[in-house]
Amino acid sequence: MKPMATGPHSPRLPLFPLPDVVHFPRTELKLHVAEPSCRRMVRDLIEREDEARWIGIVLLKPGPTLDAAGLPEIFPGGTAGRLLDAELLPDGCSNILLHGEFRFRLQRVVADQPYREALVEPVEEPWLNERDAGIVAVRSGIVALLRGLAAELGERFPFGDDALDELAERCAFEELVNRIAADLDVAKIASVLPAMKKHALEMWAEGERLTGHPGLPLEPTPNLAAAE
Numbered sequence: 001m002k003p004m005a006t007g008p009h010s011p012r013l014p015l016f017p018l019p020d021v022v023h024f025p026r027t028e029l030k031l032h033v034a035e036p037s038c039r040r041m042v043r044d045l046i047e048r049e050d051e052a053r054w055i056g057i058v059l060l061k062p063g064p065t066l067d068a069a070g071l072p073e074i075f076p077g078g079t080a081g082r083l084l085d086a087e088l089l090p091d092g093c094s095n096i097l098l099h100g101e102f103r104f105r106l107q108r109v110v111a112d113q114p115y116r117e118a119l120v121e122p123v124e125e126p127w128l129n130e131r132d133a134g135i136v137a138v139r140s141g142i143v144a145l146l147r148g149l150a151a152e153l154g155e156r157f158p159f160g161d162d163a164l165d166e167l168a169e170r171c172a173f174e175e176l177v178n179r180i181a182a183d184l185d186v187a188k189i190a191s192v193l194p195a196m197k198k199h200a201l202e203m204w205a206e207g208e209r210l211t212g213h214p215g216l217p218l219e220p221t222p223n224l225a226a227a228e
Contacts, residue, residue, distance in 0.1 A: 013056035013080060013104070014041050015116040017072065023057035023079040024178035025100040025125075033094045037115040042094045045083055053083035055098060056120060058106070069112045076106045080120070100178075128173050135173055142176065143168045149184075158183045 016031075016038055023029045033042050045053045058078035065073040081098030088094050104120035111117040128135055146164060150157045159167065167176055 011054070011080070011104075011120055011122065012110065012117055013054055013120055014045070015056045015058050015074070015078070015109075015118055016041065017058050017060045017074050017116070019060045019062075021057070022059060022182075023081055023098065023100045024182045025079055025102055026172075026175040026178050027100050027182040028084070029057065029081060029098045029100065029182075031096050031098070033096055039092055039094065041115045042083075042086055042096060043088075046086055046088075054101075055081050055083060056104065056118065057081050057098070057100075067109075069109070071112060071116065074106075077103065077123075078106070078120075079103050080122075125174065130173055139173055139176065142180070146180070 021029070021031075033039055041055070045055070056078050057080075058074045061073040061075060067073050079100045080102050081100050083096060084099050085097040086094055087096075103123040103125070105123060107119040107121055109116055109118045130136075146159070146167065150159065150164060167179060171179065
C-alpha cells in the first residue's frame, strides 16, 4: 500500500534526513527523534490512519552544503519506512520503529515547512531467481562468511545463533543482504577483514562464473552509491 498517494506512481512522503544512517528495505530501524521538525512529523503521523504512516529516510550529503531552500542537501534516493510503533516521551522527543518497505528516487520537494515532503518514484527491484546456481553459490558463501565472523567476534557479532539460522534458512536473498548491511558494524570486524575479504572475492568470482553477470547485486542501491 503506497503512502499518501498523489498518483499511481508518485507517493508523497515526509522526509527524515539523517547524517550517517541508511535504511534498507525488509529491515527494521529504531530511531530516537529529538529534532523539533521531526518531532512534529511523528506527532502528525500518529494522528493518521495506520496505512498512511510513512516516512522517507534519506541520507544527508557531507559538509555544509545547502539546497535552494537553505536546508542541508540530501542524496536523491532513500527508503520508505512504515511507522510500526511510536513512544512519545515527556520531553517531547519520541522513540520510533520503522519497517523498510521500498527504495525510491526523489522527484521533487513539495514542502519544506514544518518539515520536508517530497514526491518520490518507487524503485522496481530486479527479480532474482532464488534457485539460480549463482544466487545459491553467493548465498552459501555469504552464510559461510557470517558463521566465520560469528566465531571470530563472539559477543560482538550482532546476530545470535537463532537469528543467524533464520538468515541462513528462511530469508530471501534480498532480505539476507539488506539485514547484513544494516546490522554489521565494519569497525568491529576490521581485525578479521583480510581473510574474509579473500573468501568474499573468491565467492563473488564463483557467482559471476555461474551466472554470467558481472557481479552481484545486479543493481546498486542509489543512496549507498551516492554516499561512496
